[in-house]
Amino acid sequence: MRGTIGNLIRNEWWINRRNFLIALVVIPGFQILFSGVANIFLQNTDMVKMVEMIPSAMMDAFGFYPELMTTFEGWMSSEPLTFYLMLFGGFAAVWGSLTIARERSSKTQDFLFSLPYTRLQIFMSRVLAQLVQMLAVFLVTLVSVYLFGSLLSSIAKPEVILIMMLSGLLIAMAFAGIGYIFTVLVHTERGQCLSASASL
Numbered sequence: 001m002r003g004t005i006g007n008l009i010r011n012e013w014w015i016n017r018r019n020f021l022i023a024l025v026v027i028p029g030f031q032i033l034f035s036g037v038a039n040i041f042l043q044n045t046d047m048v049k050m051v052e053m054i055p056s057a058m059m060d061a062f063g064f065y066p067e068l069m070t071t072f073e074g075w076m077s078s079e080p081l082t083f084y085l086m087l088f089g090g091f092a093a094v095w096g097s098l099t100i101a102r103e104r105s106s107k108t109q110d111f112l113f114s115l116p117y118t119r120l121q122i123f124m125s126r127v128l129a130q131l132v133q134m135l136a137v138f139l140v141t142l143v144s145v146y147l148f149g150s151l152l153s154s155i156a157k158p159e160v161i162l163i164m165m166l167s168g169l170l171i172a173m174a175f176a177g178i179g180y181i182f183t184v185l186v187h188t189e190r191g192q193c194l195s196a197s198a199s200l
Contacts, residue, residue: 008125013133016095020133023091027137028144030087034080035148041069042153072153073160076145084141084168092134092172096179099126130176138169 013020069075142165149155 008122009129009132012126012129016129016133019091019095020136023087023133023137024140027084027087027091028141030083031076031080031141032144032148034076034083035072035145036152038072038075038149038153041075042072071157072149072155073157073164076149076161077164081164081168084165085171088134088137088168088172089175091137092130093175093179095130095133096176097182099123099130099180099183127176127180131173134169134172134176138165138172141165141168 069078142162145161145165146155146158149161155161
């Protein structure tokens with residue numbers, strides 16, 4: 001009798017709980033930090049003058065422009081968005097790349113494939129579990145930015161924040177996909193992490 005895919009999803013959640021909790025703290029934490037300091041930059045003429053002295057190449061690299069520092073949405077679309085995309089994409093790439101390599105590294109793949117599940121069920125359960133984890137990180141980050149942005153600053157266009165946070169989710173899904181490709185090419189967890197880092 002075939003096992004249910006729900007058991008595999010719960011198992012993946014349990015195995016990946018540490019990495020998930022780290023992401024759930026780090027990614028929203030950075031966005032909360034950026035939301036909290038938004039008013040330091042918004043409408044601050046001295047700060048704008050100081051930023052204008054930074055070389056344009058450096059501002060281009062960080063997506064940091066003086067004209068963005070007039071609204072909360074503009075501020076969050078500069079350096080905070082860059083950090084969000086990089087962190088979210090990095091975590092997702094590592095999760096995806098460890099999907100099968102973790103079993104190879106711990107020598108449990110033979111046992112796993114002897115269970116009453118098809119290989120497709122095993123792989124899809126990992127993908128679904130990681131997708132739910134990415135959705136959870138996205139929702140917590142979105143709510144955190146809305147909450148702290150409303151409390152400490154002023155959000156004129158909430159839909160802009162939604163689009164920015166959603167873009168991070170889509171980037172994370174893309175990097176996870178790259179990780180799934182690497183998982184069939186590399187045979188150790190260390191090699192997977194190096195491959196995921198290289199993809200960033």
